Amino acid sequence: MNRITRIPFMLLLAALLALTVFTAVSANEGEQLQEEIEGYEEEREETLREQEEREAELEEVQGEMSEVETELRRLDEEMATTNRQIEAKEEEIDLTMDRVADLEEEIRILEERIADRDELLKERVRQMYQNGGSINYIEVILGAQNFGDLIERISALNSIAQQDQNILQEHIEDMESVELAKENLERELMFLEEQLGELESLRSSLEAQSSEKDQYLEELSYLGYTLEEELISLEEKEELLIAQQQAAKQELEEWERAEEERKRREEEERRRQEEAERRAAEEAAERAAAEEAAQQEASQSSSQSSSQETASNGSGSSGNSTPAVSSGTLHRPSDGRITSHFGMRTHPVHGGQRLHAGTDFGRDGGLNIYAAESGTVISSGWLGGYGNTITISHVVNGQSMTTLYAHLSGSNVSPGQRVSRGQVIGRMGTTGTSTGVHLHFEVHPGGYSGSGSAVNPMNYLN
Known part of the structure; x- marks a missing residue:
């Protein structure tokens, strides 16, 4: 019986060992997060030292750079306004083209109706000509067989005359409608031509604004305004590190709450397993006692010994499995296609070989930008x-x-x-050092500390 009850005890021991290992792993994760938060403080102190060294060098050109930055922001706003005007003008042109199509269809229907009526009127003229130039009303009246027939013939003649007048009136009205529709069509076409000219002018303005922006970007490059991928000032970097440290603390608190909940669920599961093991041990003990009593009644000591040996052999196997840790992937931040990958490339604005510290996505999939994973927003605003x-x-x-x-x-x-x-979380644009509408996406394991901490985002994306 002792060997039989040992089986649940071994299973329970294995479960407790697995729980202890998993708890240790979780504790290590918490320690790692805390160490990374402390590392942000060291990074910030290093940034402050670097800032002091460079302040003297930057002081001379800071005023010029600030003016250029102001102009860049102004141009970004103007370009955004021009883009909105272009979109509105394109919608206006679409509506005008719809009206033009409706008028052309109306003219086509009226002209077909006029052509059909022309044939009818020509046929009436031929009939009158064949009858001597007019309908012989005397013959029609004198040909009546009786008074009732006479009344019917006179009524028919009046109907024919009225029908001819109605046909002519409708013909005149349709011809007037065609002329009016053609005048409206001509006005709409002239308006459309004006709209197309305005659209071309807006596009030219946008091109000029883009060219002016490129000139300012070149001026920035000439002034030496290059930090990281497209320049972050040391002050901005310090602010980002502070915000990142605060956000990481929030994430740690969130992780600790989740960890407490996980431990509570594990404790409940452990207690449930202990209770199940206890019940299983009691049931096994009862079965063993019953078997032993039956064997004693049969007085077969050799069979009893064999049975105990069999039970002993059955107690040697126990299973233990460690749950696999699955590495999840980040959510794709944009629906657009990839236009530029992570790695060294010729900078599209400044020229020269530089590290492109992220992955670029185009606007062909829409302008929405998505959070790659749940988390806390560090910063949201202008960043060099x-x-x-x-x-x-x-x-x-x-x-x-x-x-x-x-x-x-x-x-x-x-x-x-x-x-x-x-x-x-936002909309795709072309603000900052950019040559077109796109998203620049970076991933920094362990937290942001400049372009050197960036890794290829495709390592984390499907």
Whole structure:
């Protein structure tokens, strides 16, 4: 009986060992998150030292750079306004073209009706000509057989005369309608031509604004305004690190709450398993006692010994499995196709070989930008060459991570806000050092500390 009751005890021991290992892993994750938060503080101190060293160098050109940045923001606003005007004008042109199509269809129907009526009138003229130029009313009346027939013939003649008048009146009205429709069509076509000219003018303005923006970007490059991928000032970097540290603390608190809940569920499961093992042990003991009593009654000591040996052999197997840790992937931040990958490339504005620290997505899939994972918003606003930018702090598989979304036209979130995986957080744009509407997406495992902490986002995306 002792060997039989040992089986549940061994299973329980294995479960407790697995729980202890898993708890240790979870504790390590918590320690790792805490170490990363402390690392943000060290990174911030290093940034402050670097800032002091460079302040003297930047002071001379800071005024010029500020003016250029102001002009860039102005141009970004003007280009956004021009883009909206172009979209409105294109919609207006579509409506005008619909009206033109309706008028052309109306003219076609009227002209077909006029042509059919022309044939009818020509036939009436031929009939009158064959009858001597007019209907012989005397013969029609004198041909009546009786008074009733006479009344019917006179009524028919009046109907024919009235029908001819109605046909002519409708013919005149349709011809007037055609002339009016053609006049309206001509006006709509002239209006359409004006609209197309205005659209071309707007597009030319947009092209000129884009060219002017390129000149300012070249001037920025000439002034030496290059930090990271498209320039982040040391002050902005410090602010980002502070915000990132705060967001990471929030993520740690969220993780700790989830960890407490997980431990509570595990404790409930452990107690349930203990109770199940206890009941199983009692049932096994009862079965063993019953078997032993039956064997004693049969007085077959050799069979009893064999049975005990068999029971002993059955107690040697126990299973233990460790749950596999699955590494999840990030949600795709845009529905557009990839237009530029992570890695070294010739910079499209400044020229020269530089690290492209992220992945670019085009606008062909729409302008919505999605959160790559649940987390806390670190920052939402202007970030140097990145333009309008959102950064988010996450905890992915027990590791802190920062994602960055740049060149946006607008943001739907604010610092400190919790966002969920796949949530729409902003709209694609072309703000900052950008040559066209797109999303620049970066992934920084362990948190952002400049372009050096960026990795290829495709390692985390499907």
